Every structure is written in C-alpha cells, then in structure tokens.
Amino acid sequence: MLRIKKTCLILFAAIFAASCGKEKATKAEKHHSDDPLACIFPCEANLPKLSKAELQRKRNKVEHFAKKLWRDYDNYAFLVAQNGQIIYEDYNGFANKYKDEKIGAETPIHIASVSKSLTAAAILQLVNRGEITLDQKVNTLLKTFPYDDITIRMLLNHRSGLKNYAYFCDRPEIWNRKDTVTNADILRLFGEKNIPRESRADTRFAYCNTNYAMLALIIEKVTGVKYGEAMDRMIFKPLGMKNTFVFDIHKDKARVSLTYKGNMPLAFDHLDAVYGDKNIYSTPRDLMKFDLATYDPDFLDKALFDQVFKGYSYESKGEKNYGLGLRMIEWKTGQKFYFHNGWWHGNTSSYVTLRKEKVTIIALSNKYTKKTYMVRKLAPSFGDYPFKKDKADEMLE
Template identity: 60%
Template sequence: MTLKYSLSNYIFLFLCTLTIGCTKQDKTDTLDSELSESGLPMMQPSKVDYPSVNANYKSTKKAAIENYCQKYWRNESSNLSFLVAKNGQILYERYQGIGNRRTQEPITKDTPLHIASVSKVLTATAVLLLIDTGKIDLDQKVNTILKSFPYPDITIQTLLNHRSGLRNYAYFTEDKGVWDRKKTLTNQDILNLFTEKNIELESPTDKRFCYCNTNYAMLALIIEKVTGLNYREAMQQMIFKPLKMNNTFVFDIDKDKERVTPSYKGNNMELAFDYLDGIYGDKNIYSTPSDLLQFDLARNAPSFLNPDLRAKIYKGYSNEHKGTKNYGLGIRMIEWETGQKFYFHNGWWHGNTSSYISLGKEGVTIIALSNKFTKNVYSVRKLAPLFGDYPFEFNDED
C-alpha cells in the first residue's frame, strides 16, 4: 500500500520535528544552567517579578525602622550591618562602627562579617539541594555515607533537625584525654574521635531536640563526601557563585586569619581564634546583609526544591513538650496557637552575633550582623509586627 502525502502533510511533519528539536534543546539549556562546573545542583536566583514598593509604604516603614534604631543602635560605636527589604527592595539599611580596630576600617555594606550559626541555614540548603536532585535521601543513614560513623540510627534528617543525640564537640573535646587543645580541631577529627575515644550519644536518636553544632559539622562532611569537593568549594559552586554572593566565603583558618574582620567583646577587646575555629558547617561563613538577601529571595522562590521537600523545611519536628518554639530543617521557628509562624535563625560565635529573619508570607527579609558582641542584634525580631501579625512587643525590653 502506497501512502501519498500532500504538501501540507510535509509542512506539518517538518514543524513537529522542529518543535521536538527545540523542546529538547530548551530542556538541555535549562539543565546546563542549573548545574555547576562539577555537575552539582546550583541554587538559582529568584526570577519572581515582585510588585514595586510604593514610595508612601517605603517612607512609612523607613520611619518606623529608624525609630527602632534610635532605641537599640543610637550609640555609633556599636558595630552593625543591617538591612530590611520588602519584595527584594531595600527599605532600610544601616552600616556603622569600626570593623577592624587595628586598621580603622569602617563597616560598610561590602564588609563580610562572621554570620555564626546563621551558617547552618546555608549548610542545610546545600544538603537539601543534594536531596532534591537524588544524590542523597533525607532519611538516609549517615553511616552509609560516612563509613566510620558509629551511630547506626542517625539519619540526615536527624542531623538537620537536631534530633540525632550527638554530643557537642565543643564540650566533649574538653574532657580529659580527648583532644590536645593546642591543636586545631577539624571536622574529620570530630568523626575520628567518635570511635577513637568512644564518644557516647547524649540521648537516644530522635527522642528529643538538642541543638548541637556537631550535627552541622557532620553535614559539612556529607557535602564533601557526596560532591567530591571540600566544603568551601562546594558552597561556592552550589550557592555563592550562582547567587552572585560576591562578599561571601567560608573561613579557612590556615589562610584567612589575617584578612578577615576580627571580632570583639563589648569592651572592644579583640578575641583570638582558638582550636575550634577550624570547624565549618555549623559556623565559619562570612557574608553581608545584601548577599544574604539574595540568598533569602532564592530560598523563597517557587522554583526552590520540589514542593514536598520544601514543605518539610518549615515543619516543626520536636513536639515532646508543649510550647511555641520549634526547629525545622535548618531553621528555627515560633508557632503560635493562632497558626501564625515566624521563621528565623540567630547566631553567636566569639564576639560575632547574627540574626536572619525570613517573613516569606509578607516577602520581607530582616538581617542584622555585628562583630562586636551585643544581644541587640536579636532585637530585630521586634520589627516583624510592622509587616504582619507577629505578637512581638516593639516597646518591650529584652
């Protein structure tokens, strides 16, 4: 049987072939744009087309934030790097104080400061990207990745939500005979000590919440094992570079001690580095508010992770005791009986204090950093009621 095609048939077939070819090319281009040089998943900048913030709204909020600053940051000798943004548009920013007293360099918008435990949010994000692309699983046992890890019940999830039961490395390395504190401790050293010194769990796995830096030191090792890169390079390729976080980096104690912004006590005494300053994952990221704003916008974009995994970030996993405080996957939260939730993470390391607040529902980002110890950094949560139904009293004393 012979088939006869009209001219219109041939045109139709040609267009179908062209469409299929273009579709394949588009998919390939999209895939390439989401992979790093090492074939790793990259966090994508937000492409959300937010509405512009009108001048009246901006002026009103700016005046209220300035009123807050007059209460908490009136003293110009206080060190502060601070930003409030709505829909990615900066409503207010403030940079004050001397970043390095030896050189008299002031703090500017481009001065990277140690973000302390806010680093955990970024470490968790890298792990979630690896989960989202199928390189690891959320419920995967850690000992299937780190072969010498001696605790068989601990999963990636129980590291992320602080339910592993691991002891804090800052405490068990102080025990007699465990570690020579004249030597810089590394992430791999912590893993080795678990077996060499028979470090027992503080509590059974997944029985209770216990905030512990060791969890995130292990997550950094997992990132290294899965990516084949050191944590610094993996974070650069997966998060910092694609988001153009040009003033953000992971501290290297062997190379960066003389170039980073020092930290200070409240009396301006410079704090020295110690044997714990080689550990990363739980801390040791330096950044700026504007870089962290780009990170927050990307985390709140609809394209960030698949919806099911994304929802798990903002779920509270520790409900043994009735209360409002809880912890998700790399994020702290307050859950009120009204159903309102407040997502944030604070940090404190040496003289460095930090606060990262993400009001996703309202499209607001609040970031405060200081390299001179002050609890005033944590007071920025009192700005949340300017944007939504958050029961923090602006005029209350801390």
C-alpha cells in the first residue's frame, strides 16, 4: 500500500506514477492531470447527440411528467439527460428563505445517501489502481477495527452485519448527544463500548450507514488526506463538479442550503459530522457529469466494473438488490434498473442511471418529500422498465 504524508506530495507523485504503470500514466497525460490523486476524468465515450426533433419529443414527455409530479410543491432541483445532453431541467424554491436565496442550477443541496455512490466510486478507483482489494480485510487498514471477518466488499454491498451508528450513538450510556460524532469516534466506540453486530458477516443484506462511514476512513488511510480533500481531488475537480463538496460542520454551516420540514428549518445535530454515507452537497448538473464519466471505457477495469452492477443478496426472493454502491431492481425478464435514493433531515434525493439508454435522472429537494423518489417512474419513457402501477402514481395521472 502506498502511504502518503501531506508534506511529501512530490515524493508521492513520483512513487505513485511508477506504481500506476505506463497505461495509467498515459491516461493521466491524456487528461492533463497534474494531481496524482485524480482518478475519474470526463467521459470520452463519444456518445451520440440527440437530433433536435428527438430532443424536443423527449423534452415534451419529461416536462409533462415533471409538471404533474412537482405541482403544488416548491423546493426541488430536477434534471433528465441522455448521452450527457440535458433534455429537461427545472429548479424551484428556496435554498434559504431568510436570505431570499433561491434554488438554481448552481445551488448545492445535501444529496444524503446518494453520497454512497460517490464514496463507492472513490473506493473502486483505489481498487482499480491496486492500492486495495475488494476482499481485503478491513482491519488490515483500520487497525483498531475489531471485526476480523469483514471485507471492503461487505462494506460496499451492506453485508457486513455492522450496527447503524445512528442507533447506538443515540444511547446515553454510549454517547453524549451534546457532543458531535465523527467517523473516528464510531470506529473507536466499536472497541470501547463492545458494540454488538446485527448479524454475522456476509450472511444477509442489511442497509447500514456505518459501512460507508468506515469506507470514508479507508479512503483517508490509503490516500493520506481527509475524505473531503480526497473526494475533491479524485473525483470532483477532475470532472468539473464545481458546485460539489463534502460538508465540514466546523466551516460550512453558514453557507449551505437550509433543510426544511414543511416551512420549519431543521437544525444540525450530533450526527451531522459523519461523512461517506452522506454529507456531500451537489447539483443535478454535477451529478450528471459523474454519471456520464461511468460510461468512459477507462472508468474501471471491465472485470471490476461488472462487479459493481451485480446483486449480492439472494437470501430471500424478490426483485430488490444492492451492488457496490448502487441499489437495483432485477426483474424476471432480465431487465435491471439501477438507482440510489437518499434521506437526511429534510433532504431527499434520487439518482437514476439507465445503463442501456445512457439516461441520467436526478431529483434533489431540501424540503422533505417522497416525490423525489417517484422520478423512477420516468424510466418506461426511455426503455423496457416494467414498473407496476401503485397508489402513488395516481397523482401523475
């Protein structure tokens, strides 16, 4: 493993360039990157542009859907694109009512658990470079991690059996809620408080934010910089995601968009410093850039890329599953639908990536609503996605 110190960036660059080999050096050279941490670059898949007629036809359909979905609702950011070409986007409401700051195309909103897809991408880039392996034991990197049978892959696909930190950090005998919890605190509490697991490792799926809080610590261990800086240098800056950043509770509270439930702004709490599972602020346009980059042949080695988009949990029958940083629906027809939703305080988010059609659908809101999740109902407009009609669809008729 490459061990990096902040004071040794020049040495790191030389060593890292050698470790990546000629192929990686050629890629970085092609994209003119001077930062050895840069992992993901703008897509060079040469995706075809939609004709004006096709663009207008699809825009009309999406706009019709959007006007019904968001009617009588005033806080959202919404975008649909195909092949990196924006078909439709709409922004409405306030980032901060007190300051009269409205939501626009460049307004960062807390993307909640959609952050997991970006954290996973950073981990996978480190795997792609040979810095770590998917089946490497977590305690070979985080030395005080007390569970010796949990691997990086199990953190990514939620099969670790770990307990959600939000639950045990709410217990007064474990944590004083007047103090802010950090990722390092969660790791420390495992050993100090003898936190039991929900299940044995790799025996069942259980969605758990703790998994991605640990993955953020792994990113810090391998890169030698804080998670926010690592994400900025590995992904955000190379892709031109200029309005995307990791929230720092000590620096950013006054500048970020507020979060609302009804008309009431919600306060930060003791869990708002934990990152990796959440705490990325972004925009639909920036998330489109990330999604588009995943179509570049250089994004990941193909064998590794294929492991991202496969299900790992089949203990019980059903269509829902989880890959490496992505949720999925697997229909009996063989069709697969990939997405990730998020919720934190009043923020809700949805990231949909239709792989066959190369369609990106992004919906963000800083005022609590489940409408955000309903954008998946747009998928049948682009391909064979057999969503069943339910009561929630009545509002779209």
